[in-house]
Amino acid sequence: MINTIFEILQSLCLIISAILILIASIGILRLKNDMTNVIYAKLHFLGIVDVAGVLAMIGLNQPLLAAIYFILAPIVGHAMANAYYYGEDEYNKELNASENNNSKNNNSKNNNTTKFKEEHIDNQDEQYSISKLTIINED
Amino acid sequence: MEILLISQYILMVSLVIFLLVAIKITTNKTIAMGLIGSATFSLGIAILLLVYGAIHNIEFCKDIALALLILGVIGTIAFSIVLRREKHD
Incomplete structure (x- = not known):
């Protein structure tokens, strides 16, 4: 009886460890290498293992x-x-720098789109262009 | 008991999958990734040897697993010290 309980406990430990190892493996496979600080995330997963x-x-x-x-x-x-x-x-720093550049480019793209809208409004009706421009600048 | 044998086989299968993941980590482009992958590979092999020895009653598997664990740890620490020192000098 005691041996049976002991073996069930043993098999429970083994199954829990197998599940943990599988979860950590899937998590590591799902991580992308383009992320910043990805190596620390992988180390974190391997702590579970x-x-x-x-x-x-x-x-x-x-x-x-x-x-x-x-x-x-x-x-x-x-x-x-x-x-x-x-x-x-340094590789991580390069990734950080490239991410910062991407965010700057996105910001500049957004500015360009707003300017384009202003010009478009200007071209639509030229008589009221000055008053409309002031409203857009206030927003 | 059958349940113990089945759980040991389940653990073996999950360890094989984990070893494949460790190989994927090892073949990454940075050196530290290779270090991490090899350290985890040695851990996986050690546990796999323990399970195999428990299934087939092979005693020397435990000795090999103990050696792998301790020497893997020593090698990882030594290599990490060298990797850090290389950059500072």
């Missing part, structure tokens, strides 16, 4: 191994993030 691995080791009757990896996993994650931050964050 670390916890799932510890749970799987507990379910496989390896508590000492689970304890060792439970201590070592955050150290590894921090080392990897630290290496990327100080080592090769």
